[in-house]
Amino acid sequence: MSNANLVDMVDLTVSLRLPGAPDDESVTALAKAAAAGGVGVAVVGVEGLSLVDGPAVSAAVMAMRAARAVGVRLIPAICPIRTGGTLADLRAAERAWRDGHESEADVVTAVWRLTEPTDDALLLRRIGDLARARGAIVVVPSVDRSLSAGAVAVEGAVATRLGLAAMPEAAEAIGVARIIEVARLTGARFVVSGVFTAAGAALIEQHAAVGVSGVVNAANLLCDEGALLRRPYDTRLLQAPPLSTSTSRLALLAAVKRGALLVSSGHRHVPKRERDLEMTRATPGGTALASTAALLSSVLTPAEFLHAACIGPAALLGCTPTARVLLPAVDDDLSILVRELSA
Amino acid sequence: MTAKQKLLSVPHLLGIEGLTRDDAILILDTAQSFVEVNSRQLKKVPALRGRLVALLFFENSTRTRLSFELAAKRLSADTLNFSASGSSVQKGETLLDTARNIEAMGPDLVVVRHEASGAPWHLSRVMSGAIANAGDGQHEHPTQALLDAFTLLSRWRRTAAQGLDGKTVCIVGDISRSRVARSNMLLLKLLGARVRVAGPATMLPAALADVYGVDVYDDVDDALFSGDGVDAVMMLRIQKERAARAVMGSDDDYAVGYGLHRERFDRLHAANDGIVVMHPGPINRGVEIDAAVADSSSSVILDQTENGVAVRMAVLYLLAVGMARTDVGSAA
Numbered sequence: 001m002s003n004a005n006l007v008d009m010v011d012l013t014v015s016l017r018l019p020g021a022p023d024d025e026s027v028t029a030l031a032k033a034a035a036a037g038g039v040g041v042a043v044v045g046v047e048g049l050s051l052v053d054g055p056a057v058s059a060a061v062m063a064m065r066a067a068r069a070v071g072v073r074l075i076p077a078i079c080p081i082r083t084g085g086t087l088a089d090l091r092a093a094e095r096a097w098r099d100g101h102e103s104e105a106d107v108v109t110a111v112w113r114l115t116e117p118t119d120d121a122l123l124l125r126r127i128g129d130l131a132r133a134r135g136a137i138v139v140v141p142s143v144d145r146s147l148s149a150g151a152v153a154v155e156g157a158v159a160t161r162l163g164l165a166a167m168p169e170a171a172e173a174i175g176v177a178r179i180i181e182v183a184r185l186t187g188a189r190f191v192v193s194g195v196f197t198a199a200g201a202a203l204i205e206q207h208a209a210v211g212v213s214g215v216v217n218a219a220n221l222l223c224d225e226g227a228l229l230r231r232p233y234d235t236r237l238l239q240a241p242p243l244s245t246s247t248s249r250l251a252l253l254a255a256v257k258r259g260a261l262l263v264s265s266g267h268r269h270v271p272k273r274e275r276d277l278e279m280t281r282a283t284p285g286g287t288a289l290a291s292t293a294a295l296l297s298s299v300l301t302p303a304e305f306l307h308a309a310c311i312g313p314a315a316l317l318g319c320t321p322t323a324r325v326l327l328p329a330v331d332d333d334l335s336i337l338v339r340e341l342s343a
Numbered sequence: 344m345t346a347k348q349k350l351l352s353v354p355h356l357l358g359i360e361g362l363t364r365d366d367a368i369l370i371l372d373t374a375q376s377f378v379e380v381n382s383r384q385l386k387k388v389p390a391l392r393g394r395l396v397a398l399l400f401f402e403n404s405t406r407t408r409l410s411f412e413l414a415a416k417r418l419s420a421d422t423l424n425f426s427a428s429g430s431s432v433q434k435g436e437t438l439l440d441t442a443r444n445i446e447a448m449g450p451d452l453v454v455v456r457h458e459a460s461g462a463p464w465h466l467s468r469v470m471s472g473a474i475a476n477a478g479d480g481q482h483e484h485p486t487q488a489l490l491d492a493f494t495l496l497s498r499w500r501r502t503a504a505q506g507l508d509g510k511t512v513c514i515v516g517d518i519s520r521s522r523v524a525r526s527n528m529l530l531l532k533l534l535g536a537r538v539r540v541a542g543p544a545t546m547l548p549a550a551l552a553d554v555y556g557v558d559v560y561d562d563v564d565d566a567l568f569s570g571d572g573v574d575a576v577m578m579l580r581i582q583k584e585r586a587a588r589a590v591m592g593s594d595d596d597y598a599v600g601y602g603l604h605r606e607r608f609d610r611l612h613a614a615n616d617g618i619v620v621m622h623p624g625p626i627n628r629g630v631e632i633d634a635a636v637a638d639s640s641s642s643v644i645l646d647q648t649e650n651g652v653a654v655r656m657a658v659l660y661l662l663a664v665g666m667a668r669t670d671v672g673s674a675a
Contacts, residue, residue: 155548155549156549156550157549157550157553157554159548159549160548160549160550160551160554161360161554162460162461162482163460163461163479163480163481163482163483163522163525164460164480164481164482165481166548166549168549233460233461233464233465
């Protein structure tokens with residue numbers, strides 16, 4: 001197995017990323033990965049409302065064409081909904097995406113990603129209706145905005161002692177319940193990203209039949225809010241949503257082991273200059289998780305990791321039927337560059 | 344000062360958390376000696392002559408800033424004033440870059456106020472001078488708690504060593520967002536007082552009783568009048584700039600429900616005519632405290648301000664004395 005290629009992480013919340021190096025998110029990174037023949041599925045995002053007709057779209061389309069040239073299959077991930085975004089923005093982004101492609105033959109299931117949580121159930125419903133019609137998957141953050149505004153921690157002893165702005169765990173349960181009901185209403189498939197509470201995970205597992213899945217950031221499987229006390233104010237521990245309580249962390253880990261939750265890298269890039277910033281000013285992120293598989297090897301077996309980070313998401317994206325069986329060293333649609341796992 | 348100067352057990356004053364009872368007593372006793380200095384006609388001693396005190400205020404302040412500046416000057420220190428408004432911070436400079444540039448000017452002591460919890464801790468890792476926390480986010484405001492304790496001890500004619508045993512202090516307001524409350528809960532408990540906290544449920548952070556060992560009430564009348572009642576009440580300012588609006592009703596609702604209005608004060612005074620009324624300021628008169636109550640003989644609000652200078656002189660002095668320690672600047 002030491003020379004085998006393994007299945008790469010299919011990170012539903014990542015765009016333009018070099019596998020194994022979530023810090024490096026650029027067209028160049030994708031091109032390098034494609035040139036190495038190591039990328040079977042490229043997830044490319046069109047970030048931001050103002051970028052619909054801007055250079056980012058052009059760059060993304062160029063990357064797509066470069067990737068196709070080396071036989072890469074494509075999963076377009078369109079991320080048009082930030083705070084204040086509308087359905088029209090989503091349609092415009094989708095149109096820009098399709099206009100940039102000569103053929104959709106290589107494109108598998110589209111992923112529409114909301115980069116910010118929304119409490120607007122009507123907007124969610126309209127997105128759900130459109131996504132069901134297009135066969136797209138909607139990735140949406142889990143928390144209720146009004147309860148989580150400004151929070152960098154979970155309400156509890158740690159946040160109280162350190163004086164950190166905090167959100168109640170109920171912020172996630174409320175947010176997930178809203179998504180579940182919208183999924184039931186529209187028939188669309190939703191993926192709740194950044195699940196961080198036991199209650200949120202339980203709701204998702206109970207309502208899997210509705211078409212709702214959940215993704216947990218790897219950081220929340222590895223450390224919980226207690227880390228803030230051991231190394232106070234280390235902004236590399238700041239997550240959006242925040243680190244779990246120890247109870248939730250164990251529940252999330254159990255859910256992943258059962259196959260009820262998928263895993264992402266929690267990839268948001270933290271610039272080096274921000275790592276020493278005070279907690280409330282730093283960008284949430286998981287830079288330390290550049291080697292997610294290696295890190296998770298302490299809590300997941302290789303088989304559990306493969307399912308949670310690779311096979312499960314691939315199945316969700318519809319890759320499995322054409323990819324046959326995704327196994328190490330098999331000629332798959334997907335290949336991997338995670339040496340740590342095979343070592 | 345004594346011939347053999349006692350030292351704090353910590354190189355920086357980042358919070359009350361981390362201080363020992365002996366540290367608190369040392370600061371309060373030292374402050375008592377500076378009260379005498381402040382009563383002289385010539386209110387100045389050469390204790391910090393030749394030392395540079397940098398006052399870094401990234402957040403607005405009136406009382407604390409003036410108090411620290413006056414304290415430094417009465418100790419004969421040179422002062423370096425910095426405020427975020429009009430500085431390179433507004434041009435996007437990070438806290439650490441600002442700190443490193445200030446550091447290049449060689450301050451011996453750094454007084455810092457910042458909107459982010461933990462900012463002084465950050466600075467203690469990169470600056471060589473001793474750090475005094477003048478308020479960080481929702482975390483701590485240790486010198487406010489020290490001057491509050493000093494004021495209570497003075498009012499009750501007790502020494503710091505005697506402490507606050509047998510006394511009950513009630514803190515009322517937005518506990519969740521209050522650094523004053525956090526530092527006071529820690530220090531009052533350290534000095535032996537029993538502490539009650541009260542406020543709307545939305546202003547009471549989770550696990551308060553477990554973390555601080557205080558009694559928690561969401562009904563202010565229960566907090567003030569149940570059991571043996573209280574000996575002092577500390578009214579916190581409703582912090583409109585920290586989004587308190589989102590978790591409370593109108594000012595009038597708050598005043599009726601949780602404010603120390605005339606009727607509630609009269610009842611309190613009837614139960615204990617020695618009741619002490621405190622407020623860290625600035626006051627929202629008519630919201631958390633009635634104007635007449637704030638100006639009553641039970642109020643020690645101006646005493647708090649006056650004592651703040653002596654307490655901050657003590658803090659600066661003791662940190663400077665402790666500068667010989669090798670671990671200053673490497674608290675992490």
